[in-house]
Every structure is written in C-alpha cells, then in structure tokens.
Amino acid sequence: DAGVIQSPRHEVTEMGQEVTLRCKPISGHDYLFWYRQTMMRGLELLIYFNNNVPIDDSGMPEDRFSAKMPNASFSTLKIQPSEPRDSAVYFCASSLGTQLYNYGYTFGSGTRLTVV
Amino acid sequence: SQQGEEDPQALSIQEGENATMNCSYKTSINNLQWYRQNSGRGLVHLILIRSNEREKHSGRLRVTLDTSKKSSSLLITASRAADTASYFCATDATGGSYIPTFGRGTSLIVHP
Numbered sequence: 001d002a003g004v005i006q007s008p009r010h011e012v013t014e015m016g017q018e019v020t021l022r023c024k025p026i027s028g029h030d031y032l033f034w035y036r037q038t039m040m041r042g043l044e045l046l047i048y049f050n051n052n053v054p055i056d057d058s059g060m061p062e063d064r065f066s067a068k069m070p071n072a073s074f075s076t077l078k079i080q081p082s083e084p085r086d087s088a089v090y091f092c093a094s095s096l097g098t099q100l101y102n103y104g105y106t107f108g109s110g111t112r113l114t115v116v
Numbered sequence: 117s118q119q120g121e122e123d124p125q126a127l128s129i130q131e132g133e134n135a136t137m138n139c140s141y142k143t144s145i146n147n148l149q150w151y152r153q154n155s156g157r158g159l160v161h162l163i164l165i166r167s168n169e170r171e172k173h174s175g176r177l178r179v180t181l182d183t184s185k186k187s188s189s190l191l192i193t194a195s196r197a198a199d200t201a202s203y204f205c206a207t208d209a210t211g212g213s214y215i216p217t218f219g220r221g222t223s224l225i226v227h228p
Contacts, residue, residue, distance in 0.1 A: 033215075
C-alpha cells in the first residue's frame with residue numbers, strides 16, 4: 001500500500017485566496033483525521049470522519065475552514081479566504097478502528113501551507 | 117489544549133547512548149501512544165501501551181506507564197544517528213472520544 005497520500009506537498013498562496021488540500025487514506029481504513037501542526041500550538045486535531053461522516057469538527061478554527069469526504073478514498077480541507085496565520089503543516093491521517101490499538105494512526109507526509 | 121506534555125523539549129546525545137523521554141498528562145487515560153516524526157515527514161506510530169499495562173518493549177524501545185503519577189517514559193537503547201527525530205506522546209482521556217491528543221514533542225538529536 002502507498003500509505004496516506006496528501007497533495008500538494010507545498011502550497012504558497014496569497015492572502016484571501018482559496019486553498020484546497022487533498023488526502024487519499026489507506027484503502028479500507030474507516031477513520032480519517034485532519035491535523036494542523038505549528039511551532040506555537042503543536043499538533044491540533046481539526047476534524048475527523050468515520051465512514052465518510054464528519055464526527056467532530058470542534059477543532060476547526062473558523063468558518064473559513066471546511067472539510068469534506070465525498071467517498072471512502074478521498075477527503076479535502078478547504079480554507080476560504082486564507083490568512084497568513086493559517087500558515088502551517090497540515091496532516092491527514094487514517095486508521096482502521098478495530099486495529100487502532102495495534103497500529104495507531106498512519107499519517108501522510110503533510111502539506112506545508114504558506115500564506116503571504 | 118495538550119493532554120500530554122513531553123519532557124525534555126530537546127535532547128542531544130552521542131550514538132550508542134540511551135535516550136529517555138518523558139510524557140506527563142492530566143486526566144485518566146485509556147491508552148498512551150508514542151510517535152516519531154522525522155524532519156519534513158508525517159508521524160510514525162511506534163508503540164501503544166494500555167492503561168492496565170506497566171511496561172512494553174519493541175526492539176530497542178521500552179515504554180513504561182505509571183498511571184498513579186500520570187506519566188510515561190520512552191527509552192531508546194543504544195541510539196543511532198537515524199533515531200534523530202521528534203518524539204510525541206498521544207493520550208486519549210477516559211470518557212472521551214478515544215481520539216488521542218498529542219503533546220508538543222521532544223526533539224532528539226543523536227550525534228554520530
């Protein structure tokens with residue numbers, strides 16, 4: 001398996017622009033998570049899905065952030081409009097609920113977002 | 117806010133030495149996980165220890181858990197330069213969603 005695949009790896013955008021981050025989880029995994037990592041705040045959970053359904057989005061910082069999972073193999077995190085303080089590394093992770101205790105989460109390589 | 121907090125924030129050792137990192141948390145947990153993050157990469161799951169376990173081994177890794185002190189330690193024996201990375205603990209609080217909360221990590225540098 002290729003693991004969790006995120007795209008793009010790097011994104012530089014101007015303030016006010018829309019940004020879309022993409023994630024392909026591991027086939028068969030039923031949980032998908034979006035995290036944001038910054039030096040100041042560490043690793044923060046933004047939202048997670050179970051069987052394509054959003055379960056908890058309380059970590060989404062503002063209405064400018066939205067996430068979707070239209071099917072089991074694809075998820076997007078959208079920021080509209082983007083602001084400089086959104087600059088961070090965004091990680092997608094997936095897991096198989098019944099195997100969480102054995103294998104934990106599998107993380108993608110992340111998208112480094114820079115908003116100028 | 118972080119449930120688990122790692123200590124020290126940074127650790128620098130020579131190859132062959134042992135590295136010990138600690139994690140403290142605030143509330144009762146179901147389990148505690150340790151992850152490694154190499155520079156520019158995602159986190160990689162290392163080991164999970166359940167709240168009813170006290171010690172667990174995996175290769176050169178040894179994890180202990182003291183629920184009375186709400187703390188855990190990760191020991192890497194005979195460290196290698198390739199162990200250079202950041203190490204995170206993640207805990208999920210009892211009565212919660214079973215979704216772990218990560219600490220800020222310990223940055224380990226192993227000098228060859």
